[in-house]
Amino acid sequence: xIILFSGRxxxxxxxxxxxxxxxxxxxxxxxxxxxxxxxxxAVKYLSENKFEEAILAYQxxxxxxxQNVQAYKGLSVTYxxxxxxxxxxxGLQDGTFTIVL
Numbered sequence: 001x002i003i004l005f006s007g008r009x010x011x012x013x014x015x016x017x018x019x020x021x022x023x024x025x026x027x028x029x030x031x032x033x034x035x036x037x038x039x040x041x042a043v044k045y046l047s048e049n050k051f052e053e054a055i056l057a058y059q060x061x062x063x064x065x066x067q068n069v070q071a072y073k074g075l076s077v078t079y080x081x082x083x084x085x086x087x088x089x090x091g092l093q094d095g096t097f098t099i100v101l
Contacts, residue, residue: 035065042074046081054078066098 042057055078061071072095079088 035061035068038064039068039070039074042071042078046074046078051078051082069095071095072098 038057038061042054042061045051045054045057055075058071058075058078061068062075065071072091076088076091076095079085079091
């Protein structure tokens, strides 16, 4: 199933992700500057519809900080936008499992 989104929806989604990222960055966290840089890069790629690059950036954040909620959310949203709903769901499950432990 392919899900098409208008440019306006992508724009709204990008703004929401940026706001969530800004909030999360202000809450502190593990590896600091590198995580922040990768999350910013992921949001930038997502806003430019460069989904594969966004996935790589989110995966890098997860390698650095496996408990980073924003990375799992962003990764799942990106997979969803690509129509990869199984991978989107798996990303959320992985994030939930990792964070609960």
